[in-house]
Amino acid sequence: PTLAALDARLVECRACPRLVAWREHVADVKRASFRDDDYWARPVPGFGDERAGILVVGLAPAAHGANRTGRMFTGDRSGDFLFASVHRTGLANQATSVSADDGLLLTGIRVTAPVRCAPPDNKPTPEERHRCGPYLAREVELLGDTVRVAVVLGGFGWQALLSTLAEQGWDVPRPRPRFAHGAEVTLLRAAPPPAGGAATGGPGREPADGGHAAPEQTLTLLGCFHVSQQNTFTGRLTPQMLDDVLLRARDLAGL
Numbered sequence: 001p002t003l004a005a006l007d008a009r010l011v012e013c014r015a016c017p018r019l020v021a022w023r024e025h026v027a028d029v030k031r032a033s034f035r036d037d038d039y040w041a042r043p044v045p046g047f048g049d050e051r052a053g054i055l056v057v058g059l060a061p062a063a064h065g066a067n068r069t070g071r072m073f074t075g076d077r078s079g080d081f082l083f084a085s086v087h088r089t090g091l092a093n094q095a096t097s098v099s100a101d102d103g104l105l106l107t108g109i110r111v112t113a114p115v116r117c118a119p120p121d122n123k124p125t126p127e128e129r130h131r132c133g134p135y136l137a138r139e140v141e142l143l144g145d146t147v148r149v150a151v152v153l154g155g156f157g158w159q160a161l162l163s164t165l166a167e168q169g170w171d172v173p174r175p176r177p178r179f180a181h182g183a184e185v186t187l188l189r190a191a192p193p194p195a196g197g198a199a200t201g202g203p204g205r206e207p208a209d210g211g212h213a214a215p216e217q218t219l220t221l222l223g224c225f226h227v228s229q230q231n232t233f234t235g236r237l238t239p240q241m242l243d244d245v246l247l248r249a250r251d252l253a254g255l
């Protein structure tokens with residue numbers, strides 16, 4: 001069970017007929033400025049550090065961005081804005097992200113999305129979100145040892161991540177915490193019972209062997225307006241605002 005194995009399964013997924021049709025249609029039609037590109041036109045894996053302390057959770061691949069380049073947030077204005085900030089805050093080796101082989105390396109941070117195929121109008125349906133959720137759940141699970149902070153870009157990702165975490169046994173309050181720019185919510189998860197351990201301790205979370213259980217795991221969600229042009233061109237999200245969120249994330253992650 002590795003991230004590479006998860007990605008290998010993910011890129012073969014065709015579970016959402018509407019999104020499969022759209023990701024391939026966009027690749028056939030193309031955008032004039034990219035007419036010489038071979039579009040990826042498949043599900044897009046998470047990208048970056050496999051031992052990340054910070055996970056950035058977006059919405060879904062952009063039709064002519066990640067759906068073209070095959071790398072999350074790569075090849076469009078959203079990615080330009082995001083990676084410039086990731087670089088300014090010391091988490092990337094370069095400020096630009098143009099293609100999957102451009103040499104970009106992320107350190108301490110990873111970028112992903114709750115829906116992995118480009119949706120029409122950037123709007124996945126609730127069913128599509130639900131269907132794709134297990135890929136995010138699995139990714140979070142595989143990062144479990146290291147990830148401390150989730151920077152969540154927009155309300156869609158916020159709701160999707162909270163659902164995923166609730167399913168994985170995190171204590172997510174009801175009613176669910178609301179998305180806002182600057183929202184900060186720390187969730188706890190009790191350590192899972194030791195695999196194959198003496199299951200004689202009865203119910204509850206007490207370790208059966210008297211104190212060798214791992215400490216509770218925590219994950220802090222930081223809300224941030226999405227890096228889409230709707231927000232960045234209008235000044236609703238400024239570079240400084242995003243830098244501040246990423247610096248806060250670094251702090252919380254101990255990076």
Ligand code: DU
Pocket residue numbers: 047048049050100104105106107108
């Ligand atoms: O081939 P690989 O070392 O598993 O890396 C896959 C992919 O992730 C590559 O494009 C570099 C990127 N990456 C990164 O950004 N930061 C890391 O710490 C490790 C890999």
Ligand code: SF4
Pocket residue numbers: 010013014015016019020043115116117128131132
């Ligand atoms: Fe599969 Fe997710 Fe793409 Fe749906 S959105 S086809 S579940 S990868």
